[in-house]
Amino acid sequence: MSNIAEEFLVASEEKAFDANHRRIINYNIGKYDAAVKRGLSKFINLETAKRKGHVIKWKVMENLDKFLPEFEANFQRRGGKVIWANDAEEANREILNIIKKAGGKTVVKSKSMVTEEIQLNEFLEHNQIESLETDLGEYIVQLLGQKPYHIVTPAMHLSKEDIAKLFHERFGTPIDATPEQLTLKARELLREKYLQADIGITGANFLIADTGSIAISENEGNARLSTTFPKIHIAIVGIEKIIPSMADLDLFWPMLATHGTGQNLTVYNTILSGPRQQTETDGPEEMYVILLDNGRTNLLAQKDQRQGLYCIRCGACLNACPVYKNIGGHSYATEYSGPIGSIITPHMRGMEEFKHLSYASSLCGKCTEVCPVKIDIHKMLLLNRRDAVNEGIVTKKERWGWSVWKKGMLSRKLEDYFSGKTKNFLMRTLFKKTWGHLREMPKVADKSFTKLWQEKEQS
Numbered sequence: 359m360s361n362i363a364e365e366f367l368v369a370s371e372e373k374a375f376d377a378n379h380r381r382i383i384n385y386n387i388g389k390y391d392a393a394v395k396r397g398l399s400k401f402i403n404l405e406t407a408k409r410k411g412h413v414i415k416w417k418v419m420e421n422l423d424k425f426l427p428e429f430e431a432n433f434q435r436r437g438g439k440v441i442w443a444n445d446a447e448e449a450n451r452e453i454l455n456i457i458k459k460a461g462g463k464t465v466v467k468s469k470s471m472v473t474e475e476i477q478l479n480e481f482l483e484h485n486q487i488e489s490l491e492t493d494l495g496e497y498i499v500q501l502l503g504q505k506p507y508h509i510v511t512p513a514m515h516l517s518k519e520d521i522a523k524l525f526h527e528r529f530g531t532p533i534d535a536t537p538e539q540l541t542l543k544a545r546e547l548l549r550e551k552y553l554q555a556d557i558g559i560t561g562a563n564f565l566i567a568d569t570g571s572i573a574i575s576e577n578e579g580n581a582r583l584s585t586t587f588p589k590i591h592i593a594i595v596g597i598e599k600i601i602p603s604m605a606d607l608d609l610f611w612p613m614l615a616t617h618g619t620g621q622n623l624t625v626y627n628t629i630l631s632g633p634r635q636q637t638e639t640d641g642p643e644e645m646y647v648i649l650l651d652n653g654r655t656n657l658l659a660q661k662d663q664r665q666g667l668y669c670i671r672c673g674a675c676l677n678a679c680p681v682y683k684n685i686g687g688h689s690y691a692t693e694y695s696g697p698i699g700s701i702i703t704p705h706m707r708g709m710e711e712f713k714h715l716s717y718a719s720s721l722c723g724k725c726t727e728v729c730p731v732k733i734d735i736h737k738m739l740l741l742n743r744r745d746a747v748n749e750g751i752v753t754k755k756e757r758w759g760w761s762v763w764k765k766g767m768l769s770r771k772l773e774d775y776f777s778g779k780t781k782n783f784l785m786r787t788l789f790k791k792t793w794g795h796l797r798e799m800p801k802v803a804d805k806s807f808t809k810l811w812q813e814k815e816q817s
Contacts, residue, residue: 360714363711369688369689370689373685374685379515379686383514383683387683390677392620393620394617394619394620396620400616408730408731408732409732411609411610411613411732412731412732414601414602414606415601416668418602419658422600422658425600430649432570433571433647434570436570436631437635438633439647440648440649441646442648443649443650444651445652445653449476450481453592453648454487456592457556457557460590461556462557463556464487464554465490466551466552466559466587467492467560468493468559468560468576468581468585469561470594471509472561472595473559474693476650492583493512493576494513494544495511495514496513498513498516499512501524501528502524505688506693507687507688508695514687515687521537522534522540531543548580553587557588558642560591560592561574561594562574563610564599564610565595565599566600567602568604569604572595573627573630575611575627576624576626579626581626591630591641592645592647593630593645594648596652607627611624613731614671617728618672618673632645633645653705657702663701663741663742665738666698666701667702669702669731669733672730674728674730675698675725677728678724679696680720680724682695685718690703690715690718698735700715700719700739701739703715704742710751721739721740723736773808774809777805778801778803778804778806
């Protein structure tokens with residue numbers, strides 16, 4: 359077992375038995391569930407919308423080599439610059455080159471999971487560049503020195519009392535400050551940073567091939583400020599975010615909003631097609647889009663599992679997952695947590711270190727049920743398990759254990775040979791430290807069904 363897997367077991371057990379953590383998460387996800395139920399009720403035929411989204415993303419992944427160059431050509435036509443990055447190291451190096459060339463010292467960032475994926479903040483800090491998160495949730499976890507807890511709501515694990523205490527200690531706000539007061543304080547602190555920043559960095563929810571544009575959805579307006587005030591805007595986006603046409607936003611914007619937060623549409627939806635033009639009054643002087651691979655083509659090469667790249671990062675599967683709701687986002691030790699993270703991370707960061715995530719599931723299928731683009735998530739988890747076995751990434755104990763189990767389950771004679779008493783002893787002995795220390799072990803009946811049937815026939 360890898361060190362990461364061992365750390366996962368320790369962290370998940372700790373969180374599962376943290377009553378206060380579960381209280382906060384259940385409260386916040388409960389509010390989400392109610393909002394999403396209202397939002398989804400606005401769709402006349404939700405199933406048709408999901409199927410359409412699935413087909414569009416299928417079309418994109420099967421023709422990625424055509425749509426990405428189309429985006430690049432159309433974006434460059436309006437003065438934008440496109441950089442292709444094979445991995446995190448290359449992406450970070452290109453970003454640093456742009457900043458140094460401009461003589462920049464400060465960066466403002468809007469919420470972006472891709473920048474978390476490449477650990478951009480840590481990289482910039484190491485190179486003496488100030489990088490400030492401007493999304494309120496991201497800003498809070500940055501102040502705490504933590505990673506985002508959730509794809510959509512990074513500070514979901516914190517109560518309003520936790521945040522009030524943080525602001526009181528850092529900025530002297532009242533210890534009993536309301537969420538509205540805390541938001542105003544954050545806005546006051548951040549506004550000056552927008553004016554001072556040399557570079558604005560964002561992600562993008564969608565890359566639009568036919569217009570060469572990026573689309574950004576947000577609720578606070580920080581992305582618009584991050585892309586408007588600084589002279590240079592850098593958008594770093596995974597190559598899977600491409601969609602064929604601007605007309606497709608008619609489907610994807612509402613689907614993302616309703617499944618992500620329960621809204622009909624997010625508050626701000628922005629389409630950017632390059633740097634400021636001569637006839638325009640605002641916008642950056644230079645705009646770059648960095649197209650990031652970082653393991654995505656590894657997943658694309660897996661024909662059975664490439665639909666993991668259809669994800670639009672709504673977070674619905676996380677909120678539906680009974681495992682996520684008990685162990686929380688930080689336990690996964692990866693930027694993409696929950697069910698979707700469990701299927702894509704082993705391909706993006708290595709099966710050997712992250713195969714354990716594919717076992718962190720009850721396989722109840724709720725994740726698949728709620729997915730807005732109909733990714734067969736629980737099937738993908740099983741395929742990852744299959745791949746781990748086929749690649750030989752299993753311990754001797756696992757191989758021998760499953761071999762014995764298979765032999766016993768396929769033989770009625772062996773099943774009947776051992777009494778219930780013997781089976782119970784073996785279960786208590788073999789699983790005492792794995793299952794037994796957290797739950798009451800099941801008890802096998804003293805007599806098998808075959809034995810009972812024989813006795814009935816003989817009587």
